[in-house]
Amino acid sequence: MRIILHVWRQKNASQPGRMVRYELNNVNPHMSFLEMLDVLNEELTQKGEEPIAFDHDCREGICGMCGFMINGRAHGPLEGATVCQLHMRHFKDGDELWLEPFRARAFPIIRDLAVDRSALDRLIAAGGYISVNAGSAPDANAIPVPKQAAEKAMDAAACIGCGACVAQCPNAAAALFLGAKVSHLGLLPQGQPERYQRVLKMVTQAALEGFGHCTNVGECEAVCPKRIKLEVIARLNRDYLVATLKHIGVKETVEAGVG
């Protein structure tokens, strides 16, 4: 297979970047997309050109470290998959592809296709947990959890934190990411005590990090490699509304200019 790539090359955050054209003539359709980039990088190195930087780690679609735009779509054309799970058999001979990093104000660029997504960690630090110290738990079967609740919680908990939802959103909102965590914990009995504080703290932090607001466009759901449903955003909004009506944490939200 012959593939033409246009790749965003940028040495670091302070230097300007540009698209560079590469031609690959011997692409094996069984290769993964990242293996194709490995092969290109080997060739570049042999020619004395610096290889393309891109984040990746597990290469089986679960760590969430990889991700960039292929022809304007986060993780590329395959639905419900990360770019490391995308194989070249999904492309045609002669295809021309544009690779760009995830773009969002909250994701500053590091180099080429690699960006800094630590803002997502800070959203979790704001409240995406259940406060329980090691050693204080009751027997695991002491609290029955309806199977349906556990399944729904698991659907939301499947989020891998790759940031594709943010990159695809015209507002660069993190609503799907937030909704996934708020739903996962809010659907379980263990998550109830902190349910409303959690949503307020996380939404507030998102505003501070420079993520945009959700306007229900739905592009996040379309590109989510774990098929997290828009339903989690409805849950996020519902819990947020209840929290504000109950006047929980009003001070913090006003200070951050949210709501």
Add this chain to the structure above:
Amino acid sequence: MELDGKCPTGPIETRWDRHKFELKLISPANKRKYTILVVGSGLAGASASATLAELGYNVKCYCYQDSPRRAHSIAAQGGINAAKNYQNDGDSVYRLFYDTVKGGDFRSRESNVYRLAQLSVDIIDHCVAQGIPFAREYGGVLANRSFGGALVSRTFYARGQTGQQLLLGAYQAMQRQIAAGRLIMFPRHEMLELVVVNGQARGIVTRNLINGKIESHVGDAVVLATGGYGNVYYLSTMAKGANATAIWRAYRKGALFANPCFTQIHPTCIPVSGEYQSKLTLMSESLRNDGRIWVPLKKGDTRPPNEIPEEERDYYLERMYPAYGNLVPRDIASRAAKRVCDEGRGVGPGGYGVYLDFRDAIQRLGVSVIRERYGNLFEMYERLTGEDPYKVPMRIYPAIHYTMGGLWVDYNLMSTIPGLFVIGEANFSDHGANRLGASALMQGLADGYFIVPYTVGHYLASVKLEKVSTDQAEFRDAQREVADRIRKLLSIRGRRTVDSLHRELGKLLWEYCGMARNAQGLQYALKKIPELREEFWSNVNVLGSGEEFNQALERAGRVADYMELAELICHDALHRNESCGGHFREEYQTPEGEALRNDAEYAYVAAWEFTGVGNPPRLHKEPLVFEYVKPTERSYK
């Protein structure tokens, strides 16, 4: 050197409790005066960091990924064992202990394994309290499934993403401590050197992977939780970035490396498809609950699997091991697959593959049940191979998956360097020569949540720690060594890429120190590895500079260490003149081709001491005593 595991004696059921009482405590007000450095943020590192911070220590945690949530524990699919006996099928702490010692082929410490089995129960309680969405029954109680090497159902799971959910639980606990100001996270920081002052581990040197800055960090204790070294084989199921540099640097500074040749080869991985292949993907062992493994009875049978009639199929595991069938432990299943493929009965391109077939399970249970149990795994398989496992059997082949060996630690999980603790896959302690399925998650979390938080405190309360600063000679020297090494890697500008050298090393090791080993092959590998190392240091090509985000440079440093580690693995494999668990020496097998242990001469932990690059390492032995589970031939028939 006298190797003392410091294991408690007396009745095994009370050893840990008695030991815990003897461990010294630090008052809550004094804990904040101590700083603990944790390297790695997988299940072991994340759980240790969070728990130490909860207790009140200052904790600093380092990982090479962009976030602690990426660590490769996240990829563990199948589940986590716990001796809860919720299924009322005869499980107990003692049975989990027994299964693990036997599964490890009698090369692990009884005291450690018993403690692990005891703590398994607390882990499940804690994880449920954290909100881990484990699978449930309709009545709301927790569901279980069975795994290789066990006749009870004691594995807890969250679909095929158990590792992900457990890691996110620990990660969220970490984030809570970060928000509380007790834990500082250093993502995209790679530990490149250990700093030892007055014989105690007192710090580390890291490289900031974004801007290349080399920095020193001082602590009162160092905890390594950097996982296994399977990537020395190039192709493995590990994450691409997972590496042995942290434990290798510690080994070079005097920590002993135990049982390096005990590597686990997982039977159910997707076969290699081409030279460009960058890693191998595991298909969870849980699939063996319902999938049946077979190859054609005839050699070179190239008919599509669905056209091969029942009587011309060989369900070889069910035939050879009727009691455990498809659920035999990993080492046995892997070797059996190799054997049938070596006979010429393998399937798929190249003939190195066997079928894992769900036809019968789908007929018995219906597609929807199979989809509920394994849907995400089937989807993953289809993505990678383009084949639909609901219609065509999966093709699988063994691959390097886990390393039982690691840095030697005592019962307190402390290495031979005082103040250097090693937890999770990075240590050697609990799995002997073969790890059972769903036990890695259990060990990582037992070490991190429930063991090291006590034993680190005991260490700090027992020793005198002088004040140290990054200005002193030990830190400056370590920093200079790191900088020199980076400069050297960048100055060679040879003709070979890092990956091509790594791939060559991996092939050599897989060929001569993989699923089956023999003295002649190992001697050959021991001759070739130093040559390849020489080639690496004279002909590697790493472009760019050290003061920037440079992924080729990161890989070069890791591969440089593999070039030394590979040699140690072969030394260990050559010296161990027996077959046990994942270490199969062709010279030592029963007439039926099973592993033949030599308990009279090799019932010990082989702990190796560094004596300089290229010099033979020095062997120290820790004898293993079996008071409860008497070594017998491991039979799964």
